[in-house]
Amino acid sequence: MKFSKATNYALHTMLMLFTVSPDKPIRVQQLAESQDVSPTYLSKILTKLVKAGMIESISGANGGYRLSSRKDDITFLDIIHAIEGTASLFECDFVHGDECSIQAIMKEAEEKMHGYLKKMKLAVLAQQHTKV
Amino acid sequence: MKFSKATNYALHTMLMLFTVSPDKPIRVQQLAESQDVSPTYLSKILTKLVKAGMIESISGANGGYRLSSRKDDITFLDIIHAIEGTASLFECDFVHGDECSIQAIMKEAEEKMHGYLKKMKLAVLAQQHTKV
DNA sequence: ATATTATAGACCCTATAAGTCTTTAAAGGG
DNA sequence: CCCTTTAAAGACTTATAGGGTCTATAATAT
Numbered sequence: 603m604k605f606s607k608a609t610n611y612a613l614h615t616m617l618m619l620f621t622v623s624p625d626k627p628i629r630v631q632q633l634a635e636s637q638d639v640s641p642t643y644l645s646k647i648l649t650k651l652v653k654a655g656m657i658e659s660i661s662g663a664n665g666g667y668r669l670s671s672r673k674d675d676i677t678f679l680d681i682i683h684a685i686e687g688t689a690s691l692f693e694c695d696f697v698h699g700d701e702c703s704i705q706a707i708m709k710e711a712e713e714k715m716h717g718y719l720k721k722m723k724l725a726v727l728a729q730q731h732t733k734v
Numbered sequence: 735m736k737f738s739k740a741t742n743y744a745l746h747t748m749l750m751l752f753t754v755s756p757d758k759p760i761r762v763q764q765l766a767e768s769q770d771v772s773p774t775y776l777s778k779i780l781t782k783l784v785k786a787g788m789i790e791s792i793s794g795a796n797g798g799y800r801l802s803s804r805k806d807d808i809t810f811l812d813i814i815h816a817i818e819g820t821a822s823l824f825e826c827d828f829v830h831g832d833e834c835s836i837q838a839i840m841k842e843a844e845e846k847m848h849g850y851l852k853k854m855k856l857a858v859l860a861q862q863h864t865k866v
Numbered sequence: 867a868t869a870t871t872a873t874a875g876a877c878c879c880t881a882t883a884a885g886t887c888t889t890t891a892a893a894g895g896g
Numbered sequence: 897c898c899c900t901t902t903a904a905a906g907a908c909t910t911a912t913a914g915g916g917t918c919t920a921t922a923a924t925a926t
Contacts (some may be wrong), residue, residue, distance in 0.1 A: 603735045605824045605840070606883065613836045614828065629902070637828065643885050645903065652903090662893025665902045671859065678839060692737045696746065703863065704745045707810060707854050708737070715847040722839050731835065738914065762869070775916055777872065784872090794924025795870045 609685045610646050611639060615648065616681060620667030620728030621655065627658075647685065676727035679719035700731050740779050741817045743771060747780060748813060751789065751801050752860030759790075759798030779817065786816035811851035 616632050619699045622628060630648065634641040648667055656676050657667050669676075692708035747765050754760060762780060766773040780799055783789045788808050789799050801808075824840035 603737055603818060604821075605735055605822065608884080610824070610826055610828075614826075617836065618740075627902095631902090640885070642887075646885090646905090649904065659903055660893080661891075661901085661903050663895070663901045665893070667903085678843070686735060689736075691735065692742070694742055694746075696742075703859060704742075704749065707851075709861070711810070711847045711850045711854075714850045715843045718843045718846045719839075722843075727835060727839070740915080759871095760877065763871090774918075778874090778916090791872055793870085793872045793922075794926095796925065797871045797923085799872085821915070856898080 603691070605682070606686060611637060611644060611647050612651060612681050612685050613678070614666075615644070616651070616656070616669075616724050616732070617728055619667065620724055621681055621731050622672070624669050624673065627660045627664070627668040629666040633667070650684050652679070654680065655658070656684065657678060674723065676724045677720050678722040678724070679716055681724070683721065687699045736824070737814070741814055743776060744783060744813050744817045745768060745810070747776070747799075748783070748788070748801075748808070748856050749860055749863070751799065752805070753858055753863050756801050756805065759792045759800040761798040765799070771783060776839070782816050783813070786812065788812060788816065806855070806857045808856045809852050810854040810856070811848055813856070814851065831865050 614637055618633060618636065619628065630641045630645045633648075634644040637644070646672070648657065648659070652659050652667075655672065656670055658670050659667050690709060691712050692705060694702040694705040696702065749770065751760065752767060753859055762773045762777045765780075769776070771847050773838040780789065780791070784791050784799075787804065788802055791797070791799050797811040822841060823844050824837060824839040828834065
């Protein structure tokens with residue numbers, strides 16, 4: 603199992619929006635070029651972030667994508683969930699009597715990861731980036 | 735991204751070996767039946783656990799699989815790594831100047847999960863099972 | 867010797883990731 | 897009002913990995 607490439611594109615794009623220009627919209631063309639990915643494919647990914655309310659899109663000339671007003675709250679987990687979905691990483695389909703104790707442990711393990719990713723805000727990372 | 739079904743089979747099989755019979759070998763046939771999976775497929779999975787030194791296999795009549803001598807040390811992470819491999823869940827292929835800060839965070843997140851899975855021993859879970 | 871067990875490896879099928887292409891909708895500037 | 901520029905939507909294709917079968921081989925007990 604692996605995080606998808608789409609998640610990597612999404613994270614990098616978000617960081618780019620923060621560092622390059624938090625307010626003025628940036629065209630997908632430009633965002634795509636710096637990651638060496640096709641604009642149409644990246645736009646598909648970014649549409650998910652729009653639907654999740656993390657960025658806004660502006661059509662037409664001088665349009666593009668820009669961070670939404672709640673930008674400072676956006677966490678790594680938010681982005682990952684927007685792209686990968688929110689289903690558990692581990693699902694036991696077997697029919698045991700009670701809840702599967704293995705699944706309980708796996709769920710808890712996933713929670714440890716989530717707990718960390720929930721604390722990691724893009725805004726903070728972006729700040730460290732521009733500072734250096 | 736998801737943990738594979740194979741990982742679920744592996745974890746359940748290990749737990750079964752602990753609870754049913756830690757010493758006497760059990761045929762893959764029996765292990766497979768209780769999980770409703772084909773014996774040939776399960777054997778492929780179990781061979782990975784053999785190679786990882788977690789269980790032993792005995793060919794021939796009255797053969798099967800049984801726990802290895804280091805059984806009490808086996809953790810969830812050991813089993814997961816044996817089945818899924820040990821590659822990172824997140825790999826950033828881009829060529830930034832220095833190490834990718836996004837990847838650094840993702841790696842750390844994975845570490846949180848690993849840290850927990852490393853503490854979880856099958857033997858302990860099995861004990862709780864038989865106790866109840 | 868024979869029956870019983872695991873191992874190996876070739877093979878297949880399916881679902882999902884990854885990506886392309888084309889059309890449509892929205893917005894701005896003249 | 898027209899034209900250009902931008903994103904959105906959706907159909908489609910391709911690549912990869914998961915999940916699984918099948919058959920032949922090796923090991924072992926009786």
